[in-house]
Amino acid sequence: MKTEFKFSNLLGTVYSRGNLLFAPDGTCLLSPVGNRVSVFDLVNNKSYTLPFAHRRNIARLALNPRGNLLLSVDEDGRAILTNLPRRVALYHFAFKGEVTALSFAPSGRHFAVAIGRRVEVWHTPSTPDVADGDLEFAPFVRHHSHAGHFDEIQSIEWSRDSRFFLTASKDLTTRMWSLNPEEGFVPTTLGGHRQGVVGAWFSKDQETIYTVSKDGALFQWNYVLRPNATEDAEMGDDNMQWRITDRHYFMQNNANVTCAAFHAESNLLVTGFSNGIFGIYELPEFSTIQTLSISQNDIDYVAINKTGEWLAFGASKLGQLLVWEWQSESYILKQQGHYDSMNSIAYSPDGQKIITTADDGKIKVWDVNSGFCIVTFTEHTSGVTACEFAKRGNVLFTSSLDGSVRAWDLIRYRNFRTFTAPTRLSFSSLAVDPSGEVICAGSIDSFDIHIWSVQTGQLLDQLTGHEGPVSSLAFAPDSSALVSGSWDHTVRIWSIFARTQTSEPLQLMADVLCVAFRPDSKQIAVTTLDGQLTFWSVSEASQQNGIDARRDVSGGRKLTDRRTAANVAGTKSFTTVTYSADGTCVLAGGNSKYICLYDVQSGVLAKKYTVSVNLSLDGTQEFLNSKLLTEAGPRGLIDDQGEASDLEDRLDRSLPGATRGDAATRRTRPEVRVPAVAFAPTGRAFCAASTEGLLIYSLDTALLFDPFDLDITVTPESTLETLRQRDFLKALVMAFRLNERALIRRVYEATPISDIPLVVRDMPAVYLARLLRFAALQADESPHLEFNLIWIEALLSKHGRWLKENKGTLDAELRSLQKAVVRIQTELARLADENVYRIEYLLAQPLIGEEVQEKRLEFEVDEGSDLGPDSEDMDDEGEWVGLD
Template sequence: MKTDFQFSNLLGTVYSRGNLLFTPDGTCLLSPVGNRVSVFDLVNSKSYTLPFAHRRNIARLALNPRGNLLLSVDEDGQAILTNVPRRITLYHFSFKSEVHALAFAPSGRHFAVAIGRQIEVWHTPSTPDVADGDLEFAPFVRHRVYTGHFDNVQSIEWSSDSRFFLSASRDLTARIWSLDAEEGFISTTLGGHRQRVLGAWFSKDQETIYTVSKDGALFVWKYMLRPETPPDAAGDDDNMQWRIADRHYFMQNNAHVTCAAFHPESNLLVTGFSNGIFSIYELPEFSQIQNLSISQNDIDYVAINKTGEWLAFGASKLGQLLVWEWQSESYILKQQGHFDSMNAIAYSPDSQRIITAADDGKIKVWDVNSGFCIVTFTEHISGVTACEFAKRGNVLFTASLDGSVRAWDLIRYRNFRTFTAPWRLSFSSLAVDPSGEVVCAGSIDSFDIHIWSVQTGQLLDRLAGHEGPVSSLSFAPDGGTLVSGSWDHTVRLWNIFARTQTSEPLQLMADVLCVAFRPDSKQIAVTTLDGQLTFWSVSEATQQGGVDARRDVSGGRKLSDRRTAANVAGTKSFTTVKYSADGTCVLAGGSSKYICLYDVQSGVLAKKFTVSVNLSLDGTQEFLNSKLLTEAGPRGLIDDQGEASDLEDRIDRTLPGSQRGDAAARRTRPEVRVPAVAFSPTGRAFCAASTEGLLIYSLDTLFQFDPFDLDITVTPATTLETLAQKEYLKALVMAFRLNERNLIRRVYEAVPIQDIALVVKDIPIVYLGRLLRFVAVQADESPHLEFNLMWIEAMLGKHGRWMKDNRGAMEAELRSVEKAVRRIQAELTRLADENIYRIEYLLAQPVEENTKQLALDFGDSDANGMVEHKDEAMGEDDDDGEWMGLD
């Protein structure tokens, strides 16, 4: 089995904190998610996560006017410069302090950074595709430092000609700065607000300045004569100054302004408030256009795209991200992640959806291809602890601490069955019979296993035998055996469909945390609290192998730990384990930052994946920095909430004795852990539920250059020359060697239909898996339906016996092809079902009379000639519709 899985996407979280960005064309939205950046394509309804990761949560993002350079800065001032189209990290840089605002000039030559009370302007690094030179050795060159504010600068806005910029600060003022020294220009301070200024903007003609403060005041500034100036000195610039021309106020009862954005071309001002309401105003008349509520908590940031049609809102309290089209009053994007930790995940049988269940009581269905949440179920009133798909059909089962097990129809998106026990129990584990007829659940309150009928919803039986809470359940894929793990140090095998429901106990040395069946139903994997991962034979009830995983899973020291990471007991066991699709490997995760992939037969650690390097999370460091240790303890644990400058930040709203805390609060340090992992049924990917979200690791990383068997003569140019000479097989092999997807598609689509069988017949076996995988992807993406099916038919016809003999190496590719063919079959069936009556109606019409009438309508005097011509094309005896290929 291949183990080179690479991070491909981050789901489950859409916005955490920071600023939102629209791309220059206005079609994509960039959102900071923890220490990563997610890109939402609003036109094609897809999302992806850029591959780089910061060492702390991202505080600010900025995109140059061309849209190809992204500058992201984390909470420590560490910056990463990224090429967005290529998704490549270009440069790392440190601003050495926290950055509060970041903005590129419209010219693209400079960008301004607010570092505390100072503003620094830097030259924008050039890229190789710019005409004025190659990429510099030291791309970050500082142009100038601007000082004058007395508190942190909150926002920076440039003028349209890039000669001036405005800064808004917490010191209740805004200032006008010039990029370079201008003759007669003096830096101007705009004062008068009673609370901190959130934003300042130029109008389109740069004759007016608008400033908005936290208390809901909007000041309109104009360049006017001083009040004491005599009339005869009106033309002198020394007598002109920026003055308040008008004042407006947002009348929101007890709410204050949390964010604001201005669009100069359309004179739209959008403000977000602490009560979850946003308002749209047209300036300079200050006429309100819309006033809507989108959240119950603060709106943290608002952004407007280039055309002024779409507004993006981010609310970190509940992890909400919305894109609103204000003219049509409709949502373009409405997403929300889990606002509490995820407990369980499950892949759908077709690998197209992932289910996540969390402590917030919500169950979310995520589309793997688009990266969006397509439906959310909220019927559970307490944390959801387990979820599992039925092997056939679109039925999902979930177990919750509210004492219910629910069955969900994922076609109609409804809860059609609810299973409960005679008395209220908190269910913690779940297993579904492969036939979908029986569902079992275990509880932390009772030591029995409850069994229900899915058809009737009735409780069929209770399996007694365990002497401790049942922590994990799993059905054998062949449906014959149920395995249960408990805190009583035993694993029991149950044959629930036999006349006598006896159980075979397997004795272990510690509490059982998780059990999993191998796909062939012959082996189970068991993880225990002492860090052991053991493998047991189901038929013989004997141990076949084991791994001491304490050293592998251990990692990361929390700030409150008194011992080193190597000696902390809490992270030394796996809490979840899953077999791969072919059963040769197991994937395991626990309360640490590592996911381990083991080979089952040898017990060797094949690969170790690091979930997060984010220092904003607790447990990502192996060793703590002694410089951060003070007399009062670790600096990260000192509560400085009472020293905040704003009243609402000083108020402590946490519940007394609360251990978990608010994951969106600034003073909380969530712990890194992996509560659940799941392998894709195709074997090409796996996902892991972590503190930061749902991480997807895949073998199909499209933006990775991975040449295969390459030599100096194989280039894109020589490949196209070979294709022009009609040497299709050679050109296809050269394209596979380069592994450039666009080049492979170009050669693939250029092969004539009559030559497909010859190309497939002579293709080397080493490229067969790559070709099969590529054709499966094309069958999903390209519109050439018959062309792709002819390739699949040729490959299965020419190499079917070899694929059968080497099924282990080709299983993932064959699953992908099967999935593509099933999707095509389903779509064609649906299309035929929708149009069958229309086709029957058309065939039932008398052809000759209709054609004569059609000819007369068009003014053709020779209608009989048209009928004869039609009869020649169709044949005289084709009245039953056989000419259309219909039975």
């Protein structure tokens, strides 16, 4: 089995904190998600996550005007410069302080960064006049630095000509600076607000400045004569100054302004408030266009795309990300992650959807290809602990702490059955018979296993035998047995469909945390609290193998730990385990930053995946930094909330005794943990639920440049030259070596139909998997229907024996190929049916022969007339030739 899984995408979280960015063309939205950056393609309805990761949560993003350089800065001021189209990190740099604002100049030659009370201007590493193919790169060079504010700077806004920029600060002032020394220009301070200034902007003609403060005041500034200047004074710089010419107020019932954005082209001002309402206003008249409530909490950030049509809002409290088209009053994008930590995940049998359940009581269905949540179920009233699909994949079952097990129809998206126990229980584990007729659930409150009939909803039986809470359940894929794990140190194998419901107990040395069946139903994997991973034969009820995983799973210390990571007991065991699709490996995770992949036969650790390197989470560091230790304890645990500058931040609204929820007294840092892992049915990917979201690892990471067997002579130019010489096989192989999709498509579509069987016949076996995958992709995306089918037919007929022999390694390719062919067949059948009805309709119309006879009578004339037909216009039988 292949083990080179690479990080592919991050789902489950769409916005954490920081600022949102629109790409220059307005089609993509960039959102900071923890220590990573997610890109949402709003036109093609897809999302992907950039492969690099910061060491802390991202605080600020900036994109140059050409859209090819992305600058991301984390909470510690460490920046990564990325080539966005290629998704490659170019340079790492430290600003040596917390960055609160970041903005590129419209010229693209400079960017300004606010570090606390200081603002610095830096040269952009890549100049905008360089051609796309060349990249002139130099390390970051500082242009100059400004100090003048007395409190933290909150925003930076450049003028259209890139000569000046405005900085808005919490010290109630806005300051204007010049990029280079300007004749007659003196840095200007604009004061008058009573609370911190949220944003400041130039108008389109740069004759007006607008400033918005936290208390909801909007000031309009113009360059006018000083009040003490005489009427006949000259309009010189000595007699002119920036003054407030108009004041407006938002009046939002004690709600503060949390964010604001201004679109100079259309004079639109968008403001977000702390009560979850946003407003759109037209300046300078200050006429209200729209107000809408989109959240229950603060709106943290708002961004406007280049044309001013789309507004992007981020709310970090609930993890909401919205894109609103204000003219049509419709959502372009509306996504929200889980509020609490995820508990379980499940792949749909076709591998196209992933189900996530969490403590917030919500069940979300995520589309693997697009990366978006397509439906959310909210019927559960408490945390959802487990989820599992029936074999056909149209029915999902979930168990919850609210004492119910629910069945969901994923075609109509509704809850069609609810199962409950005779007494009030909180269900923590779930197992579904592969046929979908019987469902079992276990509880920590009870030692019994409850069994219901799916069709009737009736409780069929309660299995007794365990002497402790049931922690895990699993049905054999062939429905032969049910396996249950308990805290009483035993695993029991139940034959619930036999005449006598016997159970075979397997004795272990510690509490059982999780059990999993191998796909062939002959073996089970069991994880226990002492860090052991054991494998048992179901038919013989004997142990076949065992792995001591304590050293593998342990990693990372918390701030409160008094021992090293190797000696902490809490992270020494796996809480979840699952088999790969072929049954040769198991994947296991727990309260640790590691996911381990083991070979079952040999017990060898095949691969170890690090879930997160984010230092904002507890448990990601092996060793604690002694510089962060103070006399009062670790610096991260000292509560500095009472010293906050804003009153609402100093107020303590926590409830005494509450340990969970928003108003809990005991506040703890989030810890890195993996509560669930799941393999895709194809075996080409797996997903893991983590503190940061749903991580997807894949063998088919769609990187733009992943060369294969490349040498110096293989370039796009040489490939196109080979294509011009009509050497199609060599050109296709060279394109596959470069692995650039546009180049492969060009060679693929340029191959003549008559040469396709010859090219496929001589194609080296090492490229066949890639060609299969590409043909399946083209069949889905390309309009050339018959052309793609000819390629697929040639592949299957010329290499059928080889494909059969290597079926195990080509499962994903063959499955996608089959799906494409079935889709084409379905669409053609539907088209043929429509054509049959259309032909029947046409045949039911009056015959055309009657109209021809009428025309013939109209044109009939005397035989000797010049208007009559010539003799050569008639055939042997006297009929007119060409008469319709």
